[in-house]
Amino acid sequence: MMEDKDKMGKECLLGKTLEELRELCLGMGMPKFAAKQIADWIYVKHITTIDEMTNLSKANRDKLNERYRVGRYAPSYVSKSKDGTKKYLFKVEDDRYVETVMIPDRDRVTVCISSQVGCKMNCLFCMTGKQGFHGNLKASDILNQLFSIDEAEEITNIVYMGMGEPLDNTDEVIRSIKPLVEEWGMAMSPKRITLSTIGVRDGLERYLNETSCHLAISIHNPFPDERKALMPSETAFPIEETIERLKAADFTGQRRLSFEYIVFGGLNDTEEHMRRMGRLLQDVPCLVNLIRYHRIPNIDLPSTNEERLERFKLGLERKGLNVTIRQSRGQDIEAACGMLSAQEGRDK
Template sequence: MTDDAKISLTGMTIDRLQEVAAECGMPRFAARQMADWLYVKRIADVDDMTNLSKKARETLSRRYCVGRAAPKASARSVDGTVKYLFDGKGGRDVEAVYIPDRDRATLCVSSQAGCRMGCKFCMTGRQGFHGNLTAGDIINQVLSIPESESLTNIVFMGMGEPMDNLDAVLDAITVLTSPWGLAWSPKRITVSTIGKITELKRLLDETKVHVAISVHAPSAPLRESLMPVEKAYPLKSVLELLRHYDFSHQRRLSVEYIMWGGLNDTLRHAQSLARLLKGLDCRVNLIRFHAIPDSDLHTSDDSTMTAFRDRLNELGITATIRTSRGEDIAAACGMLAGKSKNDS
């Protein structure tokens, strides 16, 4: 059996590795040995698991492989940002973005090939949905870039809606944060979402990661015109759920707000947003819009964004303007599009 036909061990939780160990006739503790080889020593081949017996490795290799795959291509920005292309699903590749910033090194990972949400301003949404990534696909993005060992933060802000592939995202978070895995603090991980309510509640209950909510408009009609999911998952309902959780200590809540000239960037919009967020412990990230083909949307100018930020701060809402990174390689917010096998 070729590796392509085998099941990937990368991305498996300790519970799943225990099932694999039992299936292959290995003792239960072999699961932790495998986890150590996969996530700490980061080996590339089952035969490298030298504290498993030769017979155990041969049995394991019949159905399973490590499942690591290097990026297919990369593009480097003048600001040091690097966009990596990985195999995806359904003929559509996926992208991950490495963002160095002084003492931080962040990787923006994808959770789906394409996206079902259909947001008007997003290149990923334009390409449609091609399939969910597995936990192994997600963890491979973390382990297989050249800068892997220096990463300080992970953000689920790449291609796809994480709450639309929650089981795989939760398994990936478990691998990232467990002592038998990468042993990261949950405070190093942020998950961005449009706010699928049932799934968001599960994320909040089962993890301690930071959360970023895509808002982008202070009123339901305007948000629905930009984000069709507003109809199914009204922002007011999402915010009501979030009010039941503590974001004052270990966990942080961010509000993502892309700014478009003449659409959502007036001081009146700032006041409406402040009213909407009143009493919620959060910070607002104001984001420049990066032009995508065939779109009539354009970004707000710097002075408008500064006035908007200052008005929010005056009204008691902490707001900052996010520094734009990687625009010259189409790696900035909303620009990730992957590459079809049919693309030239």
């Protein structure tokens, strides 16, 4: 796991919960109410240094500075797509890098954040998995991706769909969600946050029980053997078991369930796949997001064309499913789905 202290041994305040800030204050001889003030400075006012916390006494700011830092740091590199999408490169501990994508769309600004350096899941179609796994991000590094981009004050939606499998880093991911949705933090609506997962069992249980945010399941193929060829994690986390668990979950409120399906021409878009998807998701209140495949080096998977994609969408709808086609964004800067690798920009 990424270390949460700098070379001087200072811990990050970013990522701490209100209760942790209270314990911190009491342990340093500061009033308990100072915790709410610190949380407000970090999560609402988005300050970068402790000295900016002007409603704390100079003595208390000095105490904090001895042992803590805010934990904010700027991106190393930014690239911009012709469609307005921006990709930010962040350097984390041990000279590792992660990427963050900002997607503007009329009155929405969606930020796609990473939760790990690399990924263990090694999905065949994903660049991130090709670089292997190099560590979990701390909550501070996850939140910094939101607070240290140019559009930090304009964010309307957050998706945990960047580098890594979020529920393989459940502790820190859930820690990062709390300051986003709690009243003492940014007080965002949970319906503005979506997490994408292949279905890591223990992490899924915790996510369903400890948050009210939206959930997206990466399915990509309804047949177990075919899915295993694309996603080795099918062996440990079978999609049929995941769906059975989801049938028991409560999606009657504002929380939304969706399934992500990258369409490979002639590979997973046949009539048999339509029928199987219809049976598998029968009586599951959900949305199916169809995604165009973006080719990655040295992987021979077929892209679909618009005619096949539309035909597959209509076929799934005839099976009773609610289906959309996700618009591809940022492909020219390798910011589209499956293309993040933290390679671009390192040497610039």
